[in-house]
Amino acid sequence: LNPGDVVRASSQGIGEVSLRLECQSPSISLSSTLSLSNKSLISTKKLENIATEAFVYLYPLVMMDVTRIEQLKKIRFINDWRHSRSYPPGHFKLIVRPNFDTLYSVMWLDLSDCNMLIKVPNTNGRYYCMHMMDMWTESFAVPGSRTWGTEANACILTYKRTAADANDDEKKISSNCTNVIESPTPYVWIINRIQTNGEKDYAAVHTLQDRFSV
Secondary structure: OOOOOOEEEEEEEOOEEEEEEEEEOOOOEEEEEEEEEOOOOOOHHHHHHHHHHHHHHHHHHHHHHHHHHHHHHHHOOOOOOEEOOOOOOOOOOOOOOOOOOEEEEEEEEEOOOOOEEEEEOOOOOOOEEEEEEOOOOOEEEOOEHHHHOOOOEEEEEEOOOOHHHHHHHHHHOOOOOOOEEEOOOOEEEEEEEEEOOOHHHHHHHHHHHHHOEO
16 A cells, blocks of 8 residues: 555535545556435544445455565566475565475466466376465465376466456467466466475476476
């Protein structure tokens, strides 16, 4: 949330009250007005409660966008994997409570203009999971060895905004891929974990990481 972003509650006159919520960021633009008309004015306390609930409801969008922007400052590209080649050190804080038996790969997807095809290699019985989160921080899909098995596979991620967009998207989807996952938001944060059996296993896992593609 930028310093200039505010939740405004104001009275427009006797018997009429409006609540305006405004939020601007590089990828989020929200503006909504709630107007109430009654014989008695809504109380200031009620307006404060409405404004507070609106802020709490929308705050995940703000925090996820800050996370996306800050991470992209470091990795400097989108729609591609960024791999961790070793176990995280003790002071690692990018992910809360990271695993110490998997190697991580992360990616931010932008589905605003097109679908994305993610290809997964045969992991030969090795555990992996691709944790997919939308901008609300909801885990809307977690494809991996538990749900797909460990054979080579693929999925198409799509973001559908309207019925017309949905029709256009369908034309872009390859008939060779039957796994279609719809994201609730245009930006998607994917965290991939691959089973790693100690440091001696790094080389084999690195090979697998490099074979995950978009």
